[in-house]
Amino acid sequence: MTKAKSIAVVGLGSMGFGMAQSALRAGHATWGFDVAPDRVEKLIGEGGKSGSIPSVAPGLDIAAIVVLNAHQTKAVLFGDTGIVQHMTPGSCVVSCATVPPDFAREMAAKCTARGVLYLDAPISGGAAKAADGLLKIMASGPPAAFEAAQAALDAMAETVFDLGAEPGCGSAMKAVNQLLAGVHIAAMAEAITFGKSQGIEPGRTLDVISKCAGTSWMFENRAPHIVAGDYSPRSSVNIWPKDLGIVLDIAKAARFSAPITAVALQQFVAATGMGLGGEDDAAVAKVYARNAGLTLPGEA
Secondary structure (H helix, E strand, C coil): CCCCCEEEEECCCHHHHHHHHHHHHCCCEEEEECCCHHHHHHHHHCCCECCCHHHHHHHCCEEEECCCCHHHHHHHHHCCCCCHHHCCCCCEEEECCCCCHHHHHHHHHHHHHCCCEEEECCEECCHHHHHCCCEEEEEECCHHHHHHHHHHHHHHEEEEEECCCCCCHHHHHHHHHHHHHHHHHHHHHHHHHHHHHCCCCHHHHHHHHCCCCCCCHHHHHHHHHHHHCCCCCCCECCHHHHHHHHHHHHHHHCCCCCHHHHHHHHHHHHHHHCCCCCCEHHHHHHHHHHHHCCCCCCCC
8 A cells, every 4th residue: 555645736626626535536646736725725625734835845745737838847846935845855746737748848847956846747538537546647757757746647637657767748639639639629619510501400410429539539529518508617628728829839849730729729719709718628619510500509
């Protein structure tokens, strides 16, 4: 049995909160930090702890950083109230946001300079799998970082992909995943609304295509949201301009053409322009529906 560790989760959004729950369930002392006090209070209600970064960080074994982007990650790690300056040598940062590989390498170097281990560890799976400890984690970093983070990885993930000793490799693989995920969501939305233009109701398209070669995980996961007319955000539209933007930035630096990604990105940008940024990412279907004069389930 893994020895109980002291773990902090910084960022208690839909993914981070579930990860903190998983750490608690595994028997670890778990601290939560978030800009929204109600999220911290909710975790305390489930057995978590709270406190100030300066008082808590020196006793931490692991700090999982589950914020939105590179800017927030850097602020959490090295800002005015950054956590790394208070962590003890040999403790480990597990960085989970989708960020460019070069940024992950920069953060790893800064952590190493302070004697703190860094695991580049972007996550995949969604809020439900986070809460069940069944995430997929695409991790890279030195063996010592994997060893130091093992308790958190065991608690939070079903599968940990070891992508080598070089930080940045995990983030590169996450970019590949996000390319496919974003494109597949946009393709799902296009297919559902294309079917609607031909008189095929979304529910019928879901029933048939989910059993045919054209299906995908994103189709089977997101199309039911459209069928139900329920756009409560499990994963919001706002995520995709950021993540697909990162993919295209990496591609540009590599002089790699990614035209399908660019087209998918524009659909998500259009969705944010329609005021749909806070809705479930399946709401990108509304862009297609609006342009074609179609009405989706749940709309008047």
